[in-house]
Amino acid sequence: MSARFTADLDAVARPWLKAIGSAGGRAGKTAPLWLLADVPAAIAFAGxxxxxxDALPRGLPAAAPWLVLIAVAALARGLLARRGARAGAEAAAGVKAAARHQAVAAILGHGAARRTGGEALSAVVEGVEALDGHVSRFVPARLASAVAPLLIIAAVAVAxxxxxxxxxxxxxxxxxxMALAGGAAGEESRRQFLALERLSSLCLDRVRALPVVLAFQAEGAVTRDLSRAAEDLAARTIRVLRMAFLSSGALEFFAALSVALVAVYCGFNLLRLLPFPAPEQLDLKRAFxxxxxxxxxxxxxxxxxxxYHDRQAAEAAALTLAALPAPTPSPPVMVFDAPPAIRFQSVTVTYAAGETPVFDSFDLAIAPGEVVALLGPSGSGKTTLLNLLLGLAPLSSGEVLIGDQRLSHLGSIASAVAWAGQSPVVLPGTLADNLALAHPGARRDELEVAARAVGLTQVLDGRGGLDARLDERGAGLSGGERRRLSLARAMLKPAGILLLDEPTADLDAASEQSLLPIIAQAARGRTTLIATHSEALAALASRVVRL
Structure with a gap:
């Protein structure tokens, strides 16, 4: 194992694994204890x-108590093994959840995925999963292996x-x-994980550049690059497996040899055939x-x-996970007691240096509770203004005031904004789960009232009510029903600001007309911005701003 890799493990990976291990909670602390509890059960079983x-020659009644002890000890060992595995799995679930939350927060907060290509995304998926075996199996086994053999040997010494x-x-x-095999396996595991990161990064980069690849007819070269990377990963995986099998074979050899030595000694001692004087004379029960x-x-x-391989895989993954930037602290949750005023003062938005600004010294004042429609052709910046309020577009210069507070000081007001767009997110689960995304504390009766208010009555009555199942594609929901779902979320969320991004786009005139009263109801009592191409929707606003 290289000295640099060892130094990285000691300085980065192992401290990070120890720190993240605390997320395992109580289950992580008790998992080794369940394995240690197996020691007295094993001693009782052997006894x-x-x-x-030894009692069988005197008849079954004499042996019956010991047969009961065997059955009880065997049952106890099975239950202890099951409980230990469950505790390890619970600890691993907690650690993986914490690691994934930390990694995703770092990527979203700092753009690590854009800077490192597929490496950061690979760390979130494969890297976090590599922690499972380390937490659920290796960590509990490490404590048990340090204490249990000595306890069992002490019990053997009595006999x-x-x-x-x-x-x-x-x-x-x-x-x-174990030490030699572990060092070699650790180096191979590191190389395998690096090969996996390279393949993930290469695949992601080629997908991003797919239009360029097709334009230059470079499909063959890209295919060869991906094939080489995949073959390299396969070869490194085989090396890891080969090392694991070799180390396992060597360990089994020494284990079998030691048991054989004990068996030979006990057998020859019983038969009085030892070629050397023994300090003890065994009987059947002690030898057995x-x-x-x-x-x-x-x-x-x-x-x-x-x-042990689980540990090496986790340490290799930890080097990448620990290198991700620390996540930025979450902004405070904003709450407005009343619909606030919104004012754009000399706002300039430029997405990249050298590009033409989307807005240059833009000014707009919206009174509390006012409904303003942003009307204009595609590319005029309607969605950019909404994204600016949500923190999804850069404020190059100028200022946005929310009430009497600066948006640049608040950071984000997303928690105080109800949002409805033309492409609402649908998650796998029930209709109730999807409705409650904007307001998790809503009661079921509130969810049903909102769903019926936006016109989802047919879905409720025809597909099992709030327990209707939806997949990630929203199968069974039409385009209009998806927009109604988005509006229902906006109505449910207790927010003083409502942002609507093309809520009636691509709908026919009849469907649009059926949504207009719902949109008017959702905007009532809120400061509302509507980005739209539709004159009919813009007519709902108290003021129309043409961009």
Whole structure:
């Protein structure tokens, strides 16, 4: 493993993994304890097995208590394993949620996805998922593997100090093999994750440049580049698997060798055939107890070895995730007690240096509760003005006042704005889930009233009411019904500002006319800006501004 990579792990990846691990909560703390609780259950199982076999010659009644102990211990081990796996999964879910929230906030707040191509997006998807095995399997197994073997060896020493010494001695090569294999696997995992990032970044860049690729007929070259990147990822994945299988084989060899040594010693001791003087003379139950516990010494270490690759994958992903910029703090939630005035003062909006400004020294004053329609051809800047209020367009110069406060000081007023556009987002879930996006605290009766008010009665009555299922494409909803859904959200949200972006675009005259009363109702008592091409919709406004 390279010295630079090791330094990065110690300085960046491991501290980040330790910090994000706290998001696992109580489940992350209890998962190792459930694995450790398996130790007394394993000792009880081995003890019941040894004493039961020793008691069998005296009849089944003599062995019955030990058979019951075997059954209870076996059941306890199964329940403990299940509970430990569940706790690990719960901890991993919490850590992944925190890591994904942190990464997405960093990307959206700083534009990291645009600067790093597909690497940041790959980190959000594949990188966060790589944390699963580390949190759910490796971290619990690490504590258990440090304590459990010694506890089991101590139990073996009660029956046979020599067998315990053999087990303790064979832990040394087992640990050395794990360390060597882990170092090699870590380097291969890092290379595999870098290859995955390169492939994701290359694919994203080529999709973005698809019109240029088609214009220059470069499909063949792009296909070859993607093929090479995919083959490189496949080759590196095979190397990781090869290293994992080699290390697993070596570990199994030493585990089998140690158990065999204990078995040979116990067998020859029972038969009085040891070629050297032994400090102890075993009987059947003591020998069988030591032999039954010998494989249990290496069970926690096997579990750790199986999860060791998860640790390497997580550390490789953590290097990318930790390099993302820290997310900016969320702006305070804005609340206006009454519809505020909005004033654009000498506003200039330029998206990129050297480009023609969309607006240059634009002025507009909107009184509290006034409805203003922005009318103009495509490209005149109607949507830009709305986006400026939402923080989605840059304010190059000038100022926007919301009430008596500067928008540049507020940062964003999106939380205090109700929005309805021509392409509303539809999420997989029920109609109620989609209606409640703008106002999560709304009651079901409020949702139904809003849905019927905007004309979604047919959807409610014909598709199961508020529990009607929708997919991400809004299957089953017409274009007009989607706009009605967007208007229902705007009506539900208790906001003093309403922004409407082409709410009737691409609708026929009849559909548009049916929406006009709903839009008028949604705008009542709010400061409203409507961007539209429609003279009929603009007629609802108290003032029309032509751009």
């Amino acid at each position: 019941g097995l040894a004493l039961g076999i 046979s100090p020599v067998a315990a010494g053999v087990l303790l001695f064979t832990l040394v090569p087992f640990g050395l093999v 107890f030591a032999l039954a516990l010998a494989p249990e010494v290496y069970a926690p270490l096997r579990r750790l070895a199986a999860a």
